[in-house]
Amino acid sequence: MQVVILNDSDAVAEYGAQLFIKQLSKKPKAVLGLATGSTPIALYQKLIEANKSGDVSFKECSSFNLDEYLGLSGDHPQSYRYFMQQQLFNHIDINPLQTFVPAGDTDNPIDACHHYEDMIREKGGIDLQLLGIGSNGHIGFNEPSSGLMSRTRIKTLAPATIRDNARFFSSDEEQPHLSITMGIGTILDSHQSILLATGAAKAGAIAATVEGPLTAACPASALQMHPNAVVVIDEDAASQLQNTEFYKHVERENLRLKARLGL
Ligand code: PGA
Numbered sequence: 001m002q003v004v005i006l007n008d009s010d011a012v013a014e015y016g017a018q019l020f021i022k023q024l025s026k027k028p029k030a031v032l033g034l035a036t037g038s039t040p041i042a043l044y045q046k047l048i049e050a051n052k053s054g055d056v057s058f059k060e061c062s063s064f065n066l067d068e069y070l071g072l073s074g075d076h077p078q079s080y081r082y083f084m085q086q087q088l089f090n091h092i093d094i095n096p097l098q099t100f101v102p103a104g105d106t107d108n109p110i111d112a113c114h115h116y117e118d119m120i121r122e123k124g125g126i127d128l129q130l131l132g133i134g135s136n137g138h139i140g141f142n143e144p145s146s147g148l149m150s151r152t153r154i155k156t157l158a159p160a161t162i163r164d165n166a167r168f169f170s171s172d173e174e175q176p177h178l179s180i181t182m183g184i185g186t187i188l189d190s191h192q193s194i195l196l197a198t199g200a201a202k203a204g205a206i207a208a209t210v211e212g213p214l215t216a217a218c219p220a221s222a223l224q225m226h227p228n229a230v231v232v233i234d235e236d237a238a239s240q241l242q243n244t245e246f247y248k249h250v251e252r253e254n255l256r257l258k259a260r261l262g263l
Pocket of ligand 1: 036039040131132133134135138139140
């Protein structure tokens with residue numbers, strides 16, 4: 001696991017955006033794994049700017065989102081489909097038919113989960129998976145105790161997640177307690193994954209992810225098994241890590257090596 005500690009949230013978003021831009025220039029038909037939440041918004045804004053200025057094109061790529069609330073249709077303002085349309089898809093040249101988000105309003109959610117896995121497989125798997133992290137260590141809606149080999153399925157949201165996300169729902173709106181989410185196994189199958197976290201509220205979850213034991217109690221710790229995972233965080237999110245100086249040293253060495261190899 002590569003741990004990149006940057007000064008602030010803008011640098012975190014820029015690092016993430018550059019990874020997506022590089023991925024798309026290397027492979028225009030890339031399969032992107034996308035995430036919702038407040039953390040990726042700044043990254044999406046940078047991708048929109050890069051698309052408008054012609055530095056990146058999404059024309060040939062496809063995307064799969066991590067998760068969706070079960071019971072919300074795509075036109076519900078709190079649905080993750082709606083979020084993606086507003087925050088990214090409506091502003092870039094991606095083919096709308098190639099943007100996939102789990103179906104929140106399906107009559108048959110179990111089939112929809114299998115179908116989602118099939119579609120990812122048929123596209124050849126996810127090249128680059130973007131992740132946020134919950135303050136309880138969740139990735140997607142894989143809450144603590146999620147199976148480390150799990151696939152796309154229905155998950156019950158943890159009370160902490162319902163609390164964290166309550167701010168997005170008005171008091172007269174019913175907040176869903178169920179979701180469809182890619183599994184941890186689905187995420188681990190991505191060729192590369194990038195987890196972004198900013199702010200002190202994420203510091204405990206980041207310490208458990210990077211330095212804690214591999215455990216379903218912190219689903220993001222499963223990334224320790226990922227062959228190509230990078231955790232990109234600001235100083236606040238890094239504040240509970242023990243080995244900060246070592247990670248910074250490794251990153252300096254990485255940059256030196258890349259410059260030497262012309263990568
Ligand atoms: P946040 O959510 O980016 O809004 O903090 C992250 C998550 O719960 O995955």
